[in-house]
Amino acid sequence: MSVTVRTQLLLFLISLSSRMGISRCLDMLATDGYFTFVASRPQLTCAAFIIAEPSEVISLELTDVSIDCGAGDFIKMFDGWVLKGEKFPSSRDHPLPLHQRYTDYCSSTAPGATSRSSQNVAMIFFRIHSPDSGFTLAVKKLHNPFPCNIMSQSPEGSFTMVMPHQRRNCSFSVIYPVEIRLTELSLGQAKSNELSPQRQLWSGCSGSGDYVELLGGNGVDTSKMFPVADLCFSLSGLAQMKIGCDNSVVRLVSSGNYINRVSFQYRLLEQNELPKTRENNLDNFCSVE
Amino acid sequence: MKSAPLLLLLSSVLLSSHLRPAAGRPRTFPGWLDGSGRLQQTQQMDEMLLRAAAAGDSSASDLLSDNILRFLQRRSPDHLHLLPPEEDESDDGAVRTAAQLLKRSEEPPLSIDLTFHLLRNMIQMAKMESQREQAQLNRKVLDETLLEIMETDFSDPLTPLASPLPHLQAHNPLNSGLLVDSRQMGNRRSSCHFHSFSIV
Numbered sequence: 013m014s015v016t017v018r019t020q021l022l023l024f025l026i027s028l029s030s031r032m033g034i035s036r037c038l039d040m041l042a043t044d045g046y047f048t049f050v051a052s053r054p055q056l057t058c059a060a061f062i063i064a065e066p067s068e069v070i071s072l073e074l075t076d077v078s079i080d081c082g083a084g085d086f087i088k089m090f091d092g093w094v095l096k097g098e099k100f101p102s103s104r105d106h107p108l109p110l111h112q113r114y115t116d117y118c119s120s121t122a123p124g125a126t127s128r129s130s131q132n133v134a135m136i137f138f139r140i141h142s143p144d145s146g147f148t149l150a151v152k153k154l155h156n157p158f159p160c161n162i163m164s165q166s167p168e169g170s171f172t173m174v175m176p177h178q179r180r181n182c183s184f185s186v187i188y189p190v191e192i193r194l195t196e197l198s199l200g201q202a203k204s205n206e207l208s209p210q211r212q213l214w215s216g217c218s219g220s221g222d223y224v225e226l227l228g229g230n231g232v233d234t235s236k237m238f239p240v241a242d243l244c245f246s247l248s249g250l251a252q253m254k255i256g257c258d259n260s261v262v263r264l265v266s267s268g269n270y271i272n273r274v275s276f277q278y279r280l281l282e283q284n285e286l287p288k289t290r291e292n293n294l295d296n297f298c299s300v301e
Numbered sequence: 302m303k304s305a306p307l308l309l310l311l312s313s314v315l316l317s318s319h320l321r322p323a324a325g326r327p328r329t330f331p332g333w334l335d336g337s338g339r340l341q342q343t344q345q346m347d348e349m350l351l352r353a354a355a356a357g358d359s360s361a362s363d364l365l366s367d368n369i370l371r372f373l374q375r376r377s378p379d380h381l382h383l384l385p386p387e388e389d390e391s392d393d394g395a396v397r398t399a400a401q402l403l404k405r406s407e408e409p410p411l412s413i414d415l416t417f418h419l420l421r422n423m424i425q426m427a428k429m430e431s432q433r434e435q436a437q438l439n440r441k442v443l444d445e446t447l448l449e450i451m452e453t454d455f456s457d458p459l460t461p462l463a464s465p466l467p468h469l470q471a472h473n474p475l476n477s478g479l480l481v482d483s484r485q486m487g488n489r490r491s492s493c494h495f496h497s498f499s500i501v
Binding site: 038039040041042043057059061063088090094095096097137165166187188230258259 | 410411412413414415417420421423424426427428430431434
């Protein structure tokens with residue numbers, strides 16, 4: 013084969029950029045592509061977690077499905093992640109009610125089932141009884157200009173969350189113990205020049221409409237995590253906090269009256285930086301695996 | 302005279318009621334059931350019921366209607382041979398509803414019990430897999446491009462090289478050094494050692 017033909021063939025193969033993969037019963041998918049699962053034996057508890065970049069959402073489509081819904085097989089797509097019974101994003105942070113976050117292939121009337129996530133994580137649960145039954149899952153990533161509710165793929169990085177005049181709660185979750193440094197926080201301007209009433213120190217920021225809170229916990233559900241700190245005043249300097257928990261979250265609560273913006277960096281805590289566990293200490297609300 | 306058949310009926314009812322506990326669920330669980338998972342428990346219950354029914358215990362069949370019995374038969378394919386394989390079209394709908402009822406009552410909400418440690422590893426592996434694929438793709442492009450360059454530079458590709466390739470070193474498009482996997486060279490014998498290079 014001549015060189016030019018060979019190069020052309022290679023370039024043609026490269027242009028087929030979608031990945032064809034064989035999925036396992038428990039899998040993590042981080043790229044676009046088509047993933048086929050065929051059961052070699054009855055598989056009753058299977059799931060595939062899908063994760064994208066923070067500013068992307070995931071579009072899922074099921075094709076070539078050959079399962080027997082009547083025999084108890086199912087494929088359910090979920091808008092978020094479920095881990096040990098806890099959901100991310102939590103019901104407080106997600107725009108849809110829980111039953112609308114599930115798309116059941118067996119219940120849908122259309123020949124295929126599609127689902128688009130509201131954030132950069134999604135997953136499917138499936139159960140297949142008979143061998144040689146299976147399906148193909150098409151994963152596509154779509155750009156999201158104002159990401160809200162993000163699961164970070166790595167323990168280090170930086171991000172800016174912007175919430176333009178939307179009444180939403182957004183959580184940025186890092187499933188590692190990290191040190192978080194807030195580099196910029198802009199919580200909108202007050203409507204008038206009146207002095208806001210003095211808030212008592214113990215009530216924190218929950219009285220005001222817009223604030224940022226840092227949470228730590230052992231699960232993925234942000235509503236079950238413990239607030240480590242909260243900020244309701246715009247700051248231009250640096251604020252940093254070490255959260256020695258399995259899950260560290262920056263959560264932006266917005267009333268919809270302002271454009272809120274928070275920028276932060278995070279890095280993994282080393283073993284010697286983790287808070288020492290002290291006996292009989294009420295502060296120990298989380299642990300690190 | 303009338304009381305004799307009545308007595309017979311009463312005694313048969315009493316006898317069959319004594320038989321029932323053998324096929325029914327025990328009030329106190331045996332040791333091996335304690336502490337086991339819900340799924341294991343249900344499976345063991347199903348097996349017990351199926352075994353009792355297969356043993357010809359009529360009271361077990363009375364306890365479980367035929368429909369539910371067939372549903373259990375379908376759930377545990379190992380016990381298929383124990384029950385008569387009656388496939389009745391009209392019973393399928395009833396079996397399905399029985400199946401759905403049992404499913405709803407015993408199926409826990411969908412969740413995977415992954416630890417954070419495993420989840421983190423899975424994310425890292427998925428990222429590495431995609432990076433590896435991209436690296437392989439890049440390497441193929443690079444190798445093909447280099448081969449093209451080399452083949453156009455030499456008139457006789459089988460001539461052994463006495464010195465390193467001057468073209469490659471002088472017109473090096475990449476600052477960090479452009480090297481080719483020596484295995485790709487095939488029959489060419491050169492005095493240089495080339496190493497593979499990949500973009501990650």
